[in-house]
Amino acid sequence: MDDAAHRRHAELGFDEASWEERYRIAPALWSGRANPQLVAEAADLPPGRALDAGSGEGGDALWLAGRGWRVTAVDFSTVALGRAAVEAGRLGIEVDWVHADLTRWAPPEGAFDLVSAQYLHLPGDDRDPVVAGLAAAVAPGGSLLVVGHRPSEVHVGRPEMFFTAQQVAATLDPDAWDVVVCEDRPRTASGPAGRELPVADTVLRARRRA
Incomplete structure (x- = not known):
């Protein structure tokens, strides 16, 4: 992405229309690969039912499905979901793609063995209710994985x-959850003009007690 594209993306907001525009102006907004923290935390989990919250172009959902998970992927961008569905078809992978706004859509309670929210950045007033809904969707013995960018x-x-x-x-209710991972992890990311810059992810993985 060149500097002009970076500036255009920075000018956009975080509502549904802005994300649709982000996807529309970029042939591919993300790499198509699974996010590294998902890979680190889920690679050894036994496959089951997974919810990918804010799935974007589907890199995480396709990685999970390719490892035997039954995946429901939710995003409010029709452009992103369309690209993800095309790639799933190319790979011969089945994913349940759901067009929904996570601030208004509630997943079924206790339905998933893994609920993953990668870089789902929302205003504080929206974030806590959304996280509560995602946590409620985790089945007993299942995992909640929330990853975000540090500024x-x-x-x-x-x-x-x-x-x-x-x-x-x-x-999270300490009587119902065991916190497995709660930390920041440094890495590098590509910034304007392709420069590699230091960043950090903040990673929470918790297990609902059986």
């Missing part, structure tokens, strides 16, 4: 959109 030169903007793993963990 950096690459990830700037509205500060209320960012969170820490500790903040997410604090919303």
